[in-house]
Amino acid sequence: xxxKFEQPLVRLPIRFDTEALEAEVKALPTAxxxxxxxxFPGNDAVRLITPDGEPTDVLQGSMAPTEYLQACPYIMEIxxxxxxxxxxxxxxxxxxxxxxxxxIDSHYYWRTHLRIHIPVITNPGVEFTCGGETxxxxxxxCWVFDSFRRHEVHNRGTEHRVHLVLDTVGxxxxxxxxxxxxxxxxxxxxxxxxxxxxxxxxxxxxxINSPTVMSPWEVRCHVALLADMAVPDPVLAPVIRRLxxxxxxxGAVWAAYGPDPAAIPNYQxxxxxxxxxxxxxxxxxxxxxxxxxxxxxLERLVFEVAxxxxxxxxxxxxxxxxx
Numbered sequence: 001x002x003x004k005f006e007q008p009l010v011r012l013p014i015r016f017d018t019e020a021l022e023a024e025v026k027a028l029p030t031a032x033x034x035x036x037x038x039x040f041p042g043n044d045a046v047r048l049i050t051p052d053g054e055p056t057d058v059l060q061g062s063m064a065p066t067e068y069l070q071a072c073p074y075i076m077e078i079x080x081x082x083x084x085x086x087x088x089x090x091x092x093x094x095x096x097x098x099x100x101x102x103x104i105d106s107h108y109y110w111r112t113h114l115r116i117h118i119p120v121i122t123n124p125g126v127e128f129t130c131g132g133e134t135x136x137x138x139x140x141x142c143w144v145f146d147s148f149r150r151h152e153v154h155n156r157g158t159e160h161r162v163h164l165v166l167d168t169v170g171x172x173x174x175x176x177x178x179x180x181x182x183x184x185x186x187x188x189x190x191x192x193x194x195x196x197x198x199x200x201x202x203x204x205x206x207x208i209n210s211p212t213v214m215s216p217w218e219v220r221c222h223v224a225l226l227a228d229m230a231v232p233d234p235v236l237a238p239v240i241r242r243l244x245x246x247x248x249x250x251g252a253v254w255a256a257y258g259p260d261p262a263a264i265p266n267y268q269x270x271x272x273x274x275x276x277x278x279x280x281x282x283x284x285x286x287x288x289x290x291x292x293x294x295x296x297x298l299e300r301l302v303f304e305v306a307x308x309x310x311x312x313x314x315x316x317x318x319x320x321x322x323x
Contacts, residue, residue: 005144005145005146005182006182007131007133007182008130008131008132008133008145008146008149008151009128009130009131009133009135009143009144009145009146010143010144010145010178010181010182011137011141011142011143011181011187011190012142012143012144012177012178012180012181012190013177013180013181013187013188013189013190013191014081014082014142014177014190014191014193015140015141015142015190015191015192015193016074016078016118016140016142016192016193017074017140017192017193017194017195018120018139018140020074020194020195021074021075021118021120021139021140021164022120022121022139024071024072024073024074024075025046025072025091025120025121025162027071028046028068028071028072028091032046032047032068033045033046033093034046034047034055036092037057040098040099040100040101041098042094042095042096042097042098042099042155043092043093043094043095043098043100044092044093044095045090045091045092045093046068046090046091046093047066047068047090048065048066048068048069048072048075048089048090048091049063049064049065049066049069049086049087049088049089049090049167049205050063050064050066050088051063051064051088052064053065053066053067054066057088058088059087059088059107059109059209060109060209060210060308061209062205062206062207063086063087063088063205063206063207063209064205065203065205068091069089073195074195075164076203077193077195077196077198077199078118078164078193078198079166079203080198080199080200080201080203081173081193081198081199082116082142082166082168082171082173082174082177083171083172083173083174083199084114084116084166084168084169084170084171084174084204085168085169085170085171085204085205085206086166086167086168086203086204086205086206087109087113087167087168087169087205087206087209088109088167089164089165089166089167090165091120091162091163091164091165092162092163092165093160093161093162094126094153094155094160094161094162094163095155095160095161096155096157096158096159096160096161097155097156098155099152099153099154099155100152100153100154101152102150102151102152103150103151103152104147104148104149104150104151104290104291104292105147105148106148106292106296106297106300106301107300107301108210108300108301108302108304108305109167109209109210110147111148111222111301112169112209113167113168113169114144114167114168114169114170114174115144115145115147115165115166115167116142116143116144116164116165116166116167116168116174117137117142117143117144117145117163117164117165118140118141118142118143118163118164118165118166119137119138119139119140119141119161119162119163119164120139120162120163120164121139121159121160121161121162122136122137122138122139122161122162122163123155123157123158123159123161124136124157125154125155125156125157125158126153126154126155126156126157126161127153127154127156128143128145128151128153129151129152129153129154130145130146130147130149130150130151131146131149131150131151137163141190142177142190144178148290149290150290150291169206169209171204210305210308211259211305211306211308212259212307212308213254213258213259213263213267213306213307213308214302214305214306214307215254216247216250216251216254219246219247219250219302219306220247222298222301222302223240223243223244223247223298223302226288226294226297226298226301227240227243229288229289229290230286230287230288230289230294231286231287231288231289233285233286233287235281235282235283235285235286236283236286238281239278239281239283239286239294242274242277242278242281243274243278243298246270246274249270250267250270250306253266253267253270264307267306267307268307271303271306271307275303278295283295
């Protein structure tokens with residue numbers, strides 16, 4: 001996700017009909033709600049978009065609406081108006097007195113996606129904190145936030161909180177909304193999208209959301225992000241030089257083979273050798289400005305997903321052994 005946030009939390013200049021949203025959510029069957037995949041106490045969800053529309057929390061795959069999204073025409077209208085290409089999305093519940101513990105999203109999926117929050121059912125005791133800034137998102141508002149900063153949520157109220165949480169790689173209309181929200185000291189007042197006023201074109205869902213073999217251009221973008229966020233350190237320069245060589249060699253293999261499975265051993269060798277050399281340089285101590293270790297994010301953002309093939313688990317094991 002390449003959008004630069006000027007502040008941790010951004011309210012977009014669009015809002016939605018709270019009564020219509022709440023009616024659709026309350027009409028869903030109790031069986032639609034499932035525990036949070038990380039088993040956080042008091043956290044539950046309704047799956048709206050999943051791989052093939054199946055009852056799963058998997059992040060990768062060809063995305064499709066579930067039966068529960070298809071039962072919510074106003075939510076689909078909202079998505080159409082926002083104009084994204086949609087990844088895994090859910091209604092996310094938080095029981096009274098519960099929390100989403102402090103964390104930073106460093107996984108490849110979240111670094112390549114933007115997360116939209118639209119409160120459906122909330123109360124004044126719900127606090128969303130990101131980058132040291134805390135807000136109470138009102139029902140019907142539309143928010144995005146910088147998930148690469150530490151964030152957490154607390155429901156200090158007495159009723160169950162429900163947010164519509166939409167994951168997307170973006171789109172032109174959504175970009176315009178974010179630009180308008182960050183465009184000056186006085187962002188425009190949010191306009192209301194009432195039911196029946198939204199766009200009618202079909203929704204777009206992700207078909208490709210993880211690389212078979214990561215292209216050298218994508219690798220370079222991820223490394224550039226980490227270099228830009230790295231805390232100054234004497235070993236930073238040699239680590240970046242070694243990563244530049246890794247990208248150069250990866251690009252050479254890519255030019256010869258692309259994602260051809262026959263080249264998996266070549267890519268595997270580069271991953272193992274690079275991990276070995278980076279650790280020999282002492283780079284494990286490098287930190288980012290968001291207080292994560294550079295190597296931790298490099299692992300999750302590049303090395304873990306650079307090859308999506310049956311051989312990937314073996315590659316990961318060999319690389320970690322080299323480390």
